Amino acid sequence: MIAVPPYKQILKEDGTVVWDMESYQWLLNGEDFESIHPSLQRQAVLNMAYGLYEVVPDRIYQVRGYDLANISFIKGDRGWIVFDPLTAKETARAALDFINDQLGERPVTAVVISHSHADHFGGIRGVVDEADVSRGKVPVIAPVGFMDHAVSENVYAGNAMNRRLFYQYGVLLSRSPFGHVDQSIGKNTAAGTTGLIPPSRIISKPIEKITIDGIEMECQNTPGTEAPAEMNTWFPQFKTFWAAENITGTIHNIYTLRGALIRDPLE
């Protein structure tokens, strides 16, 4: 970790709290809570990681603890390539502002979306202007099938799945040892403004090599895995592999209570 933000809350323009790490600080008192499963408590403490991390020196960074997922920044020749811009525009914008504050302001030169779950693309409007995408200035890159599945999960079945998500994670309960503790893959889902910009470039072959802003990437489609449309990325220049959400610090649900498509464990 190279920097901790001076704030613990992220707000909407109208002042509503979208993200609140302050509300989980009780997890850091070193206490064992009898009301929390020990594995969940351990995971909940690990998920208190909050700030800017350097993953590959001077090249790959992550802002962690700003939303359910992590947002990654690859330093290209001209600017940042943003991987997976979180759930909400407010948290994604706060992460971009924070890395720019810490490491110097750089433009966003591309956005890569790993898969069709909203916690990995919903904040895209916080890091890129739709007009820049439509005029071809900033490419938005996603795996084959991304739009179909993003829309079917979040629009057609969106209301039903969202309500089930509230029950699955207890997100409306108070944050306490007797209420909401963690979501295991991250603390919670940001309660901000979710959006979608259609990708301008779809990775359609099983493996596709692209170079964006001086960064070579080998994208590998992995349909029908953690999400129905998902891809991994290999960075040969840094010998670094990004497995999107195909590898997590938890065991994947095969069938989620919120009703995501069945994940085939044999794929």
Ligand SMILES: [Zn+2]
């Ligand atoms: Zn996912």
